[in-house]
Amino acid sequence: MTEVSKQRLLLATRNAHKTREVREILGADWIVEDLSVLPDLPEIEETGETFEENAKLKALAAAPHYDGWVLADDSGLEVDALGGAPGVRSARFAGDAATMEENRALLGEKLRGEKNRAGRFRCVLALAKSGAFVRTFSGAVEGSIAGEESGQGGFGYDPLFVPEGETRTFAEMGPEEKHALSHRGRALRAAADFLRSVS
Numbered sequence: 551m552t553e554v555s556k557q558r559l560l561l562a563t564r565n566a567h568k569t570r571e572v573r574e575i576l577g578a579d580w581i582v583e584d585l586s587v588l589p590d591l592p593e594i595e596e597t598g599e600t601f602e603e604n605a606k607l608k609a610l611a612a613a614p615h616y617d618g619w620v621l622a623d624d625s626g627l628e629v630d631a632l633g634g635a636p637g638v639r640s641a642r643f644a645g646d647a648a649t650m651e652e653n654r655a656l657l658g659e660k661l662r663g664e665k666n667r668a669g670r671f672r673c674v675l676a677l678a679k680s681g682a683f684v685r686t687f688s689g690a691v692e693g694s695i696a697g698e699e700s701g702q703g704g705f706g707y708d709p710l711f712v713p714e715g716e717t718r719t720f721a722e723m724g725p726e727e728k729h730a731l732s733h734r735g736r737a738l739r740a741a742a743d744f745l746r747s748v749s
């Protein structure tokens with residue numbers, strides 16, 4: 551009986567860390583699939599200049615191929631001393647084929663000696679259904695960029711990001727602690743409220 555009440559959604563991502571986090575945040579009511587169920591879908595070019603544009607591009611590329619809700623996550627880290635970089639280029643900061651180790655190393659290098667360490671993670675989720683765009687949801691978390699990496703949890707820039715009011719990085723927190731504060735947790739809780747209201 552419980553299975554019957556579960557809803558399905560496609561997260562239009564190839565980043566397995568995002569899929570894991572979305573499953574953790576939505577919990578047992580949702581069956582979350584990702585682009586591994588659409589292996590023939592071509593690579594989605596992220597040509598937008600904002601998180602909103604890229605999230606919409608990803609949702610609309612996948613939506614015609616999936617029967618049900620499609621959600622795409624575009625996210626990244628904005629650093630004030632770098633004029634908002636890496637921003638929409640967070641995954642490709644040190645180059646198109648860069649690893650996250652290289653991206654974090656470049657961020658550390660660019661901020662060496664910099665006093666203004668302020669920044670924020672942003673997440674925009676674009677929702678689509680039956681091939682059509684529905685709406686977006688946004689979340690942000692303010693914080694600062696640490697001088698060195700700490701922690702093994704999370705992914706991406708988490709070992710360098712200390713949320714406001716905390717002394718530990720996201721990578722030093724458990725998943726529930728991170729999701730209670732994070733950009734993705736905030737945006738996704740708003741999306742889940744909306745989906746419950748229309749289902």
Ligand code: ITT
Pocket residue numbers: 562563564565568596623624625626627640641650671704705706707708732734
């Ligand atoms: P998809 O486009 O397939 O979803 P992606 O990793 O390319 O995967 P983005 O273009 O949205 O996704 O890039 C987001 C990058 O921002 C991600 O690769 C991380 O480097 C960083 N990022 C986003 N959310 C993060 C988080 O919660 N913790 C740490 N880093 C994060």
